[in-house]
Amino acid sequence: MRIENRRHHTWRTKIAAGVITVATLLSGAAHAGPTLDKIKERGTIKVGVGTSPGFFAPDSNGKWQGFFVEFGRALAITVFNDPDKVEFTSSSPQQRLPALQSGEFDILLSGVTQTVTRAFKLGFHFGPTIFYDGQGLLVNKSLGVTKGSELDGATIGVQSGTTGELNIADFFRKTGHKFTPVTIEDSNEFLKALESGRVDALTQDASDLALRRTLLAKPDDYVLLPERLSKEPLAPAIAAGDDRWLEIVNWTVYATIQAEEFGITKENVDTFLNSEDPAISRFLGTDPSLGQAIGLDPKFAYNIVKTLGNYGEIFDRTIGKGSPVGFERGYNQPWTQGGLLYSPPFR
Amino acid sequence: MPGPKGPGSFNAFLGWWGRYPVTQFVVFIGLLAIFWIMGSNTIETMHRLGITPGFGFLHQSANFAIGESLIAYAPSDTFARAVLAGLLNTIAIALSGCVLATVLGVSLGIARLSGNFLLAGLVRWYVEVVRNTPLLLQLFFWSAVTHAFPAPRQAINPFGVIYLSNRGISIPSLQLHDIPASAIALSMAIVLTVVCLARLRAGKRTGAIGFLSISFFVLLGVSLVFHLSGAQANIDVPALHGFNITGGLNLTPEFAALLIGLVVNSSATIAEIVRSGIQSVPAGQWESARSLGLQPGKIMRLVILPQALRVIIPLMTSSYLDLTKNSSLAVAIGFPDLVSVLNTTANQSGQVLEALAIIVVSYLTLNLAVSAIMNRYNQRIESRGFSLR
Numbered sequence: 001m002r003i004e005n006r007r008h009h010t011w012r013t014k015i016a017a018g019v020i021t022v023a024t025l026l027s028g029a030a031h032a033g034p035t036l037d038k039i040k041e042r043g044t045i046k047v048g049v050g051t052s053p054g055f056f057a058p059d060s061n062g063k064w065q066g067f068f069v070e071f072g073r074a075l076a077i078t079v080f081n082d083p084d085k086v087e088f089t090s091s092s093p094q095q096r097l098p099a100l101q102s103g104e105f106d107i108l109l110s111g112v113t114q115t116v117t118r119a120f121k122l123g124f125h126f127g128p129t130i131f132y133d134g135q136g137l138l139v140n141k142s143l144g145v146t147k148g149s150e151l152d153g154a155t156i157g158v159q160s161g162t163t164g165e166l167n168i169a170d171f172f173r174k175t176g177h178k179f180t181p182v183t184i185e186d187s188n189e190f191l192k193a194l195e196s197g198r199v200d201a202l203t204q205d206a207s208d209l210a211l212r213r214t215l216l217a218k219p220d221d222y223v224l225l226p227e228r229l230s231k232e233p234l235a236p237a238i239a240a241g242d243d244r245w246l247e248i249v250n251w252t253v254y255a256t257i258q259a260e261e262f263g264i265t266k267e268n269v270d271t272f273l274n275s276e277d278p279a280i281s282r283f284l285g286t287d288p289s290l291g292q293a294i295g296l297d298p299k300f301a302y303n304i305v306k307t308l309g310n311y312g313e314i315f316d317r318t319i320g321k322g323s324p325v326g327f328e329r330g331y332n333q334p335w336t337q338g339g340l341l342y343s344p345p346f347r
Numbered sequence: 348m349p350g351p352k353g354p355g356s357f358n359a360f361l362g363w364w365g366r367y368p369v370t371q372f373v374v375f376i377g378l379l380a381i382f383w384i385m386g387s388n389t390i391e392t393m394h395r396l397g398i399t400p401g402f403g404f405l406h407q408s409a410n411f412a413i414g415e416s417l418i419a420y421a422p423s424d425t426f427a428r429a430v431l432a433g434l435l436n437t438i439a440i441a442l443s444g445c446v447l448a449t450v451l452g453v454s455l456g457i458a459r460l461s462g463n464f465l466l467a468g469l470v471r472w473y474v475e476v477v478r479n480t481p482l483l484l485q486l487f488f489w490s491a492v493t494h495a496f497p498a499p500r501q502a503i504n505p506f507g508v509i510y511l512s513n514r515g516i517s518i519p520s521l522q523l524h525d526i527p528a529s530a531i532a533l534s535m536a537i538v539l540t541v542v543c544l545a546r547l548r549a550g551k552r553t554g555a556i557g558f559l560s561i562s563f564f565v566l567l568g569v570s571l572v573f574h575l576s577g578a579q580a581n582i583d584v585p586a587l588h589g590f591n592i593t594g595g596l597n598l599t600p601e602f603a604a605l606l607i608g609l610v611v612n613s614s615a616t617i618a619e620i621v622r623s624g625i626q627s628v629p630a631g632q633w634e635s636a637r638s639l640g641l642q643p644g645k646i647m648r649l650v651i652l653p654q655a656l657r658v659i660i661p662l663m664t665s666s667y668l669d670l671t672k673n674s675s676l677a678v679a680i681g682f683p684d685l686v687s688v689l690n691t692t693a694n695q696s697g698q699v700l701e702a703l704a705i706i707v708v709s710y711l712t713l714n715l716a717v718s719a720i721m722n723r724y725n726q727r728i729e730s731r732g733f734s735l736r
Binding site: 094097098101117118120121122123143151152153154155157160161165166168169170172173179180181182183184185186189192193196197198200240241 | 398410415679
């Protein structure tokens with residue numbers, strides 16, 4: 001039935017796309033075909049990201065760098081065995097979801113929180129959580145505030161298009177306090193509102209606030225409150241209706257997590273090629289049966305680790321202790337070390 | 348268009364249809380087909396993504412807060428009420444923007460034509476700078492200006508009752524409680540009677556003093572009615588409370604920045620419209636008026652402007668429409684206008700197309716209303732007097 005549908009709609013789609021540019025939202029999404037075919041035909045994966053150095057930002061050569069960016073490269077390795085066959089485009093939180101719905105991106109790696117509304121009402125599928133976060137509050141130290149509940153009557157900056165808009169309203173409803181939101185779409189204006197004192201606090205995913213704090217003229221005048229107002233599991237998001245693409249995303253992320261659990265790193269991965277452990281030889285593709293079964297390059301996990309390293313290495317290099325950001329691993333370490341990262345078995 | 352070629356309803360139909368019936372028919376069918384394709388594609392895509400099209404979501408709880416609203420709004424209210432709050436904010440900015448832009452623009456336009464070289468030169472520069480820079484940039488500029496005031500705790504506090512800070516301007520407000528409906532009805536009756544009496548006297552000049560004294564007695568009468576009815580009135584003085592200045596009437600920096608930005612931007616266009624309108628009046632009109640011994644102010648008010656208005660009004664209409672539409676840039680500087688609220692609504696509910704439809708219909712309705720009012724006014728201008736050209 002799916003194939004029938006596609007043939008029927010090809011010519012329509014072409015006419016609509018050609019005649020009416022406004023119809024990008026409509027016609028783009030009408031390509032019901034598998035995302036992977038589209039990607040292979042195009043030769044690159046289109047990834048929507050944000051702008052927050054550490055997570056995603058172009059370096060001085062214009063090359064995108066960051067934690068989420070690395071997972072985009074991992075996907076390119078899975079599909080093309082080439083970390084550069086991927087195209088990053090930054091999109092505001094407000095614009096990114098419609099852009100994904102309309103097929104402008106193959107995947108969003110812009111720190112999207114997985115929620116039930118986004119799954120059922122917005123029609124998104126989510127891959128495995130790649131960063132466990134919570135909503136925080138960034139306040140001016142001079143206010144002397146230590147807890148969110150002390151912000152009664154405060155003016156709080158919120159970035160539109162984020163789950164933060166709902167969380168902060170929920171938080172104040174729960175505590176019975178009042179607040180005035182200033183909802184800003186533009187990321188720079190959002191930060192300026194705090195610096196100019198227009199707002200008393202900014203609310204957003206804590207990791208994002210920590211990254212933005214470093215961009216302020218006087219970072220030491222501001223403090224990120226330890227309290228977390230919500231759970232924010234940041235996961236890759238794709239448009240619903242393409243199971244195969246979802247599985248590719250899933251197992252690409254799992255490969256980085258499983259590699260860390262096995263203790264396989266960028267440096268020592270070659271020494272594991274002769275491993276006697278059947279689980280490891282299946283994982284690295286030395287036993288080709290698994291790769292054939294899933295129709296991918298059987299060595300995709302090996303290629304990812306060899307090029308980018310495992311989850312822990314990616315984390316440390318971009319936002320962890322080995323980077324200027326210096327985040328703690330927190331929940332973002334393997335379950336074997338008390339974290340929440342857990343990969344289903346490669347078998 | 349050719350008329351009917353002969354008697355009969357078929358020929359009448361052909362006459363109505365016009366020439367090239369086949370081409371027209373094909374184009375018409377083509378257009379229908381395109382809309383049908385778009386429509387069916389959209390619905391199919393929405394179903395594929397698991398989105399149910401429709402406006403039912405408007406009755407659900409919105410759950411997000413809005414910074415400023417002319418009506419009482421809380422996050423537990425429905426999406427519909429949130430959208431209404433946003434719409435009222437847009438109407439407020441568009442109305443006040445149009446009025447202020449007109450006042451400023453007309454003054455600038457006349458100043459541009461003044462014999463004073465310095466004044467005319469300054470206005471020319473103003474117009475050139477404003478018209479040749481992007482509005483969004485200007486809004487960011489005004490946003491930065493309004494945010495540059497001191498923090499609430501260090502607010503500029505003239506007379507002890509007005510607060511000027513980076514949270515905006517707070518002024519004391521008059522609050523009325525327990526007003527019986529009868530008092531409202533009686534006051535309206537007083538105002539209506541006075542207005543009707545004034546209209547009966549139309550043609551006779553009242554004069555400024557007469558107008559002021561009538562207004563004074565009306566105000567006195569209304570106040571007396573309210574006082575006798577037992578309504579409570581008190582003045583709400585703003586005060587620093589915790590983080591913010593609370594109470595009184597507050598004009599937020601976002602509203603101010605957007606209003607100033609739109610007014611400054613439109614006033615430059617309006618200044619040029621007024622200038623061109625005045626210059627379109629033949630020089631003979633000036634000369635005749637002068638030879639009648641009219642003073643320059645009266646020449647402008649009684650002779651030139653009434654004629655210039657015929658040129659000015661249609662162009663002003665288009666300026667007003669632009670200002671109303673440009674107010675949607677509010678989203679960039681954090682003012683919760685209709686577009687801002689509907690963006691959030693679309694994002695939280697997933698009903699992007701419905702939100703877009705509401706935006707389109709709202710702006711269309713607003714702008715058609717502005718057009719209708721201005722067209723009516725234009726007809727009055729056209730029918731007043733007669734063309735001297």
